[in-house]
Amino acid sequence: MTAVLTRVGLALGLPVVLVAVWWFASAGSTDFFFPPLRTIVEVFGPTWFGERLVDDVLPSLGRLAAGYAAALVLGVGLGVLIGSNRWVRAVTEPVLEFLRAIPPPVLVPVLMLVAGIGNGMKILVIISGCVWPILLNTVAGVRAVDGVLEDTCRTYRIRGTLRWRHLVLRSASPQIVTGARQALSVGIILMVISEMFAASSGLGFTVIQFKDGFQIPEMWSGVILLGLLGVLLSMLFRVVEHQVLSWYHGSRTAQKER
Amino acid sequence: MLTVDGLGKVYASHGRRVEAIGDLSFEVETGSFVCIVGPSGCGKTTLLRCCAGLLPPTSGTVTLSGSPVTGPPEGLAVVFQEYGRSLFPWLRVADNVDLPLRAAGVDRAERRRLVDEALDAVGLGDAHRAYPWQLSGGMQQRVAIARAIAYQPRVLLMDEPFAAVDAQTRADLEDLVRSVWQRLGVTLVFVTHDIDEAVYLGQRVIMLTSSPTRVAEDLTIDLPDERDQLTTRGDPRFTELRGRVYAQIQKAKLEGKAR
Amino acid sequence: MNALLGLAGLLGFGLLLEVAPRVGLVPERYFPPTSTILGELAGQVGERAFWVAVGDTVLTWLLGLAIAVALGVVVGVAIGSVPLVRAATSSTIEFLRPIPSVALIPLVVVLHGSTITSTLILVVYAAFWQVLVQVLHGVADIDPVARDTARSYRLDRWARVRYLTWPTALPYVVTGVRLAATVALILTITGELVIGSPGLGQLIATARQSGAVPAMYALIVVTGVFGVLANVVTRAAERRALHWHPSMRAEVPA
Numbered sequence: 211m212t213a214v215l216t217r218v219g220l221a222l223g224l225p226v227v228l229v230a231v232w233w234f235a236s237a238g239s240t241d242f243f244f245p246p247l248r249t250i251v252e253v254f255g256p257t258w259f260g261e262r263l264v265d266d267v268l269p270s271l272g273r274l275a276a277g278y279a280a281a282l283v284l285g286v287g288l289g290v291l292i293g294s295n296r297w298v299r300a301v302t303e304p305v306l307e308f309l310r311a312i313p314p315p316v317l318v319p320v321l322m323l324v325a326g327i328g329n330g331m332k333i334l335v336i337i338s339g340c341v342w343p344i345l346l347n348t349v350a351g352v353r354a355v356d357g358v359l360e361d362t363c364r365t366y367r368i369r370g371t372l373r374w375r376h377l378v379l380r381s382a383s384p385q386i387v388t389g390a391r392q393a394l395s396v397g398i399i400l401m402v403i404s405e406m407f408a409a410s411s412g413l414g415f416t417v418i419q420f421k422d423g424f425q426i427p428e429m430w431s432g433v434i435l436l437g438l439l440g441v442l443l444s445m446l447f448r449v450v451e452h453q454v455l456s457w458y459h460g461s462r463t464a465q466k467e468r
Numbered sequence: 469m470l471t472v473d474g475l476g477k478v479y480a481s482h483g484r485r486v487e488a489i490g491d492l493s494f495e496v497e498t499g500s501f502v503c504i505v506g507p508s509g510c511g512k513t514t515l516l517r518c519c520a521g522l523l524p525p526t527s528g529t530v531t532l533s534g535s536p537v538t539g540p541p542e543g544l545a546v547v548f549q550e551y552g553r554s555l556f557p558w559l560r561v562a563d564n565v566d567l568p569l570r571a572a573g574v575d576r577a578e579r580r581r582l583v584d585e586a587l588d589a590v591g592l593g594d595a596h597r598a599y600p601w602q603l604s605g606g607m608q609q610r611v612a613i614a615r616a617i618a619y620q621p622r623v624l625l626m627d628e629p630f631a632a633v634d635a636q637t638r639a640d641l642e643d644l645v646r647s648v649w650q651r652l653g654v655t656l657v658f659v660t661h662d663i664d665e666a667v668y669l670g671q672r673v674i675m676l677t678s679s680p681t682r683v684a685e686d687l688t689i690d691l692p693d694e695r696d697q698l699t700t701r702g703d704p705r706f707t708e709l710r711g712r713v714y715a716q717i718q719k720a721k722l723e724g725k726a727r
Numbered sequence: 728m729n730a731l732l733g734l735a736g737l738l739g740f741g742l743l744l745e746v747a748p749r750v751g752l753v754p755e756r757y758f759p760p761t762s763t764i765l766g767e768l769a770g771q772v773g774e775r776a777f778w779v780a781v782g783d784t785v786l787t788w789l790l791g792l793a794i795a796v797a798l799g800v801v802v803g804v805a806i807g808s809v810p811l812v813r814a815a816t817s818s819t820i821e822f823l824r825p826i827p828s829v830a831l832i833p834l835v836v837v838l839h840g841s842t843i844t845s846t847l848i849l850v851v852y853a854a855f856w857q858v859l860v861q862v863l864h865g866v867a868d869i870d871p872v873a874r875d876t877a878r879s880y881r882l883d884r885w886a887r888v889r890y891l892t893w894p895t896a897l898p899y900v901v902t903g904v905r906l907a908a909t910v911a912l913i914l915t916i917t918g919e920l921v922i923g924s925p926g927l928g929q930l931i932a933t934a935r936q937s938g939a940v941p942a943m944y945a946l947i948v949v950t951g952v953f954g955v956l957a958n959v960v961t962r963a964a965e966r967r968a969l970h971w972h973p974s975m976r977a978e979v980p981a
Contacts, residue, residue: 221818228819243837300732305740311909311954313916316928316947319935323943324757358553361522364539365546366568366619376567380558395827399917402829406921414829421833429833436830444825457558461601 245427254431262416270413271439273329274401277336281393285341286386289348290378299349310346314339314396318407332404332412339400340393347389351382384458387451394447398440413439470496470519470623470655474528476680477514488514490680492528498622501649501656503666505713506676506684507721512659513549515681516627519657520546532623545621549628551609555600562587562596565615572619586618587611589651590644606637610644617648623655630665639697642669646695663713667691668700673713677720685716759941768945777930781949784926787843788915788953791850795907798851799858800900804892807866824860828853828914829921836922843925846918853914854907858900865899866892901968905961912957916950 229247236246258267292298292306317338325331355378363369363377379386405414417432452459477489488511496502506512517523519530521540530537532544545568548554555564562583569579587593590610600608609629616624626645630638642665649656660666666673667689675684689709691700700706745761747753759767771777806812828849835845869891877891919928927946934943 220814224815224819225822297732300729301736301739303729304733304737307958308737308951308955311958312947312951313913313954315913315917315920316931316950318920319931319943320947323935323940356553358548358550359556361517361520361546362548362554364522365520365544366571366615367540367542368567368571372567372571376556376559380556383558395825396913398827399829399913402827402832403917403921406829406832417830417833421837426837429837433830433834437826440825440827440830441822457599457601460599461557464601 243426245430249427250430250434253427254434257428257431258435266411266413266416267435269329269411270401270405273332273412274336274397277333277400278340278394278397280333281337281340281344281397282390284337285344285389285393286348286379288341289345289386290352290374290382292345293349293352293382294378299353306342306346306349310342314342314400315403318400318404322407327409332401332409335404336397336400340397343392343396344386344389347385347392348382351385352378354385355381384455387455391447391451394443395440398443402436469498469531469533470657471531472515472519472528473531475515475518475525475530476527477511477518477523478526487680489518489525490677490682492676492681492683494674494683494686496655496657498533498655499653500672501646501658501670502672502674503658503660503670504674504676505660505663505666505717506681507678507717508661509679510676510720511679511681512661512676513627515676516546516625516657516659520544520625522546541623543622545616545619545624547609547612547616547624547626547629549631551605551612551629551632552601554612555608555615557599557601559599560596561592561598561600561603561611564600564611565618568615568619582618582620583614586614589617589648590614604637606633606641609633609641613641613644613648617652620652621654623657624649626656626658628660629658631661638665643697645669650693663710663717664701667706667710667713668695668697673709675713675716675720678723684720687713757940759944763941764944764948767941768948771942771945771949780925780927780930783843783924784915784919784928784953787846787850787918787924787926788911791847791915792854792904792908792911794847795851795854795911796858796900796904799855799903799907800862803859803862804866804888804896807863807896808888808892813863813867820856820859820863824856829917832918832921841923845922846915846924846926849918850911850914854911857907857910858903861899861903861906862896865896868899869895898965898969901961901965905958905965908957908961909954912950912954 233247236244237248239246292302314335317335321331321334321338325334359377359381363373368377402414402417405412406418409415413432413436417429417436420426420429420432472495473493475489475492476487479486479488492515504512504515514523518525519537521530521537521544524538532541535541556567559567565583565586566579569582574582583596584593587596590613592607592610592614595603595607595611600611603611612629629645630641633641645656645658646669648654658666658669660669670689673687673689675687676682677684687709691703691705691709741761744758748755748758748760806816831849831852835848839845839848873891873895874887877887882890915926916928916931918924919926920932921928923929923932927950931943931946931950934940934946
């Protein structure tokens with residue numbers, strides 16, 4: 211019982227202290243750029259839980275979800291194709307390494323040119339930024355399929371779809387998840403800046419509008435909202451990862467104990 | 469009948485040629501239990517992989533029931549030494565046993581029956597829902613054996629399956645393999661480096677030389693069919709046969725060093 | 728052999744992007760052929776403005792990276808060496824880390840305008856976490872037997888950090904630097920693009936506004952080259968730092 215209390219105390223202690231320090235240190239603030247935390251919290255609700263939730267926040271998240279999902283399908287699909295053929299791998303590797311090395315935000319101006327400034331452009335930007343980490347990690351994962359398991363599948367004549375599902379994709383899944391995690395943070399960055407660059411709605415657009423209009427407490431609330439979304443999405447990711455990779459973490463722990 | 473005729477295997481990499489198997493010929497009667505022993509590093513695993521159709525030989529042929537082995541043939545199962553790596557860590561025990569049956573297109577009810585029977589036969593009737601890595605090494609190898617049993621192969625190849633388990637578990641697993649063989653009437657080729665194990669298990673023991681590997685001697689084990697750890701290993705005939713195999717392996721090692 | 732195939736792949740990719748617009752598969756206005764882009768690149772290389780921008784970008788990038796690494800190592804070793812501090816800060820770190828650094832853009836612009844300082848803050852914030860997390864892993868990885876040995880020989884705290892903590896954590900630090908270098912480049916370009924601080928990103932934004940499409944692509948190629956360089960250099964450094972580590976030894980083919 212005390213052990214649980216200690217853990218809760220350690221987990222909550224510092225965050226509570228930090229928020230309290232911010233709260234009281236900013237309480238009497240007259241600095242225009244650093245409004246009291248109290249004011250920021252007060253404007254948070256009215257700013258984000260009204261029309262803006264439906265008009266800005268949800269569309270942004272929808273575009274992120276659509277782009278991210280498409281990147282996952284595309285990245286894993288192409289990654290499996292490339293990873294399972296030695297020749298294709300050798301030919302495409304430098305090209306992929308180059309495309310991956312391009313900082314994804316520069317794709318915003320390019321895709322604006324090609325696809326305008328609508329939803330399509332923003333989703334395309336998210337796809338084309340998120341796909342590389344997923345693709346390259348999938349390639350690496352598919353390459354690393356265990357030889358003994360490969361032999362097992364061959365002797366027991368496990369082929370076709372069964373082999374893809376139960377051998378290739380599952381073997382590569384720890385790497386795919388690593389790629390997907392990197393892609394998620396890239397995706398959030400791209401969601402925000404594609405809206406900062408050219409948009410008439412969305413989270414990134416609204417926050418920039420507050421900035422331009424010198425609505426400083428509202429701007430701060432936007433910054434906090436973006437932060438909370440980042441934290442929330444990464445927590446969600448962990449839950450999914452826990453489900454998908456429970457066998458992996460379990461077998462790793464079992465190996466260490468032997 | 470499994471026939472190995474003039475088998476040779478040369479590994480070539482970076483301009484170096486390593487002759488793993490020189491020239492191997494032997495036959496294994498349908499339904500018999502043959503053990504293959506040899507000094508360590510003599511190409512036993514290479515031989516087994518050629519028999520399983522996992523590795524193309526450089527020269528010679530492997531024939532199973534009259535048809536040449538060019539890839540993994542139907543009705544052949546392998547139990548690998550690395551039990552930790554031959555089971556799918558993301559599948560539960562029952563699903564590991566089930567997967568080859570799904571690939572073979574066996575219907576659901578029949579699969580269920582075969583999986584239950586096989587796991588019962590290896591003494592893991594209560595481990596259906598466990599993951600392989602939650603089990604001990606010996607139990608993992610039992611799962612691999614159960615998978616082979618459920619598959620109902622005509623030929624079962626085992627590659628040093630008990631090299632990595634402790635001595636007591638090993639004795640249990642040896643008796644398990646004997647009983648599986650007697651019940652299924654499967655042709656069993658068992659590769660090992662343990663002389664006692666070879667003599668205790670097999671109807672025949674084929675001894676190999678160091679690489680490049682050849683057959684040093686093909687010995688019939690005339691021990692009674694009913695064997696158990698206590699009486700069989702106490703039998704003077706067992707000691708005699710064991711001594712003979714031991715001498716042959718020692719000779720092979722010395723010749724190997726002299727080369 | 729693989730290098731040849733890879734080169735063939737690169738050439739093929741360039742050729743595809745040359746031919747596709749020429750035969751009208753994609754509109755040439757938006758997808759200039761490879762030769763046009765390379766020609767534009769050659770033209771840029773001759774201009775002073777280009778090199779000034781490259782200098783600004785590299786300065787922001789490396790300066791940000793250096794600050795992030797220094798901060799990450801110091802904070803990481805300090806937190807990691809004291810179990811209680813580590814336990815007390817872990818939830819805060821887990822919370823602050825996933826906050827997207829682009830969320831800070833409006834804030835830094837309001838405070839510092841379109842300056843390098845603004846971009847630098849973004850870069851440091853994003854890269855810092857990459858280093859910190861790796862250093863924390865590294866410090867936690869110290870072999871308990873080695874730790875007990877150090878204690879039994881009565882090494883003082885400083886000597887323990889110098890001869891035990893640091894060598895164990897070093898490979899992790901290098902991995903952290905590799906991850907941070909990529910993130911730092913992304914945020915450098917982002918800052919220049921969105922905030923308008925001087926550098927390649929700003930040139931790209933200007934090229935887009937003035938409709939100089941080939942110039943835009945040429946500059947993007949340059950950012951890609953920087954990205955590749957960062958990867959190659961840091962991976963090589965990682966291999967050197969890790970040469971003694973079991974995971975590296977295992978990779979040597981038997």
